[in-house]
Amino acid sequence: MNIWINKVTNEVPFQDYADSFIFSITHETKGTIFSSLKDTWLDIGQRPISEIYEDLFIISLSVFAVDKRLSRWRTKDKWTRKIRISIPVLQLDKWEETKPNWNSTLSFLTGDIWDINFRQSVARYGDSSKPSRYPVDISKSTAVSLFSGGLDSFCGAIELLNKGESVCLLGHNEYPKLREKQESLLNLLRNNYPAQFVEFIGFTANSRAPKNQEDTVLKGTENTSRGRSLLFLCAAISLAGSIGSHIPVYIPENGFIGLNIPLTNSRKGTCSTRTTHPYFIRSFNEIDLPPKAVQIES
CATH class of the missing domain: 3.40.50.620 (HUPs)
Structure with a gap:
């Protein structure tokens, strides 16, 4: 299945992703993927977070959302999903060469066949001008x-x-x-x-059901949630x-x-x-x- 991830701005999927289901990570309530970690970055004084750590979290958040929303019961063997996904990143050149490693790592983690692809983005996740509601100092952490x-x-x-x-x-x-x-x-x-x-x-972090360009909703959910651990891990890396x-x-x-x-x-x-x-x-x-x-x- 083809999956297209939008971050902040709504891009039209490339032609080879025309039939994809579209997830959106936005600042608005109508987004299909949402997380409070962007507010945590503000609370610890990261305005904005380093681009590479933002990319890492967006990758893991995308994997987490797809893993939760793509039911294994849609597949022939009722388990192994074939997932081709396009994710927007800020440092495209640095991530392109990591695709083979991502595919093998994700395939082992979730038991699926992954084809992860990256595309250039300039939009930042999180409003760095927004005041922090709960500032916290973690600079002493080792x-x-x-x-x-x-x-x-x-x-x-x-x-x-x-x-x-x-x-x-x-x-x-x-x-x-x-x-x-x-x-x-x-x-x-x-x-x-x-x-x-x-x-x-x-x-x-959570997600809602995505739609394709014809407004058809992707039905079903998945409760094995193998990708959640990757989200947890990458969030920790962004803090570290x-x-x-x-x-x-x-x-x-x-x-x-x-x-x-x-x-x-x-x-x-x-x-x-x-x-x-x-x-x-x-x-x-x-x-x-x-x-x-x-x-x-x-």
């Missing part, structure tokens, strides 16, 4: 760690603090109760490590990159589970997340993300 609010991420935060790190925790808020849980655990960490810096930043060079991003995860051992039906094959699988971590790190400052560690 590490960024993913923080779901689960046991693995909580233990990971404790381990980093025990090592003397100043930690910025990043969480994807899928529902309000989760945010409350994450904030509660943050307070627990602060109470037990009063002399150390620890901050939590939460963000949201904004703090400074060589700030690591940590993925706290049970090492045994990270190997995707099929202990239950939900862990079989592509049903299981591959976020911390050694092959995915290596493959993602091999994408020539310019600059090569941020590395992923599990």
Whole structure:
């Protein structure tokens, strides 16, 4: 299936994408892809965020939206999707050479066949003139760690603090109760490590059904949501990159589970997340993300 991503401005798809379904990432409520991370960038003083990190987040946000909205039941085997996607980026030359790596990395992550393509964009995501409502200083951070609010991420935060790190925790808020849980655990960490810096930043992301040029709505949704972990990861990289060079991003995860051992039906094959699988971590790190400052560690 052909997918066309618009960012801020509404471009008409190229001829070879004439039959594509169109997702739009805009500042307006009528957009089909939306995220609060652009406001987070303002809150941490990034006006605007570095172009390369904006591109990285737009790529991951696009993958996340398509993964959620393209049902596997539309395919012959009821699983493997063929996805050809055009994504607008600010630094086209730097991303063009990474396409083979992206295709193989995404195919392993989601279990689909990806054909990712980039095109030039000049529009910036997020209004840098907009005042920040909740300014936060994370410049003291020496590490960024993913923080779901689960046991693995909580233990990971404790381990980093025990090592003397100043930690910025990043969480994807899928529902309000989760945010409350994450904030509660943050307070627990602060109470037990009063002399150390620890901050939590939460963000949201979601998508609506796209339409094609004939206004036909793409019906159905997908609940396996394998691409969500890429969004989570790239959001963390954008934060780490904004703090400074060589700030690591940590993925706290049970090492045994990270190997995707099929202990239950939900862990079989592509049903299981591959976020911390050694092959995915290596493959993602091999994408020539310019600059090569941020590395992923599990």
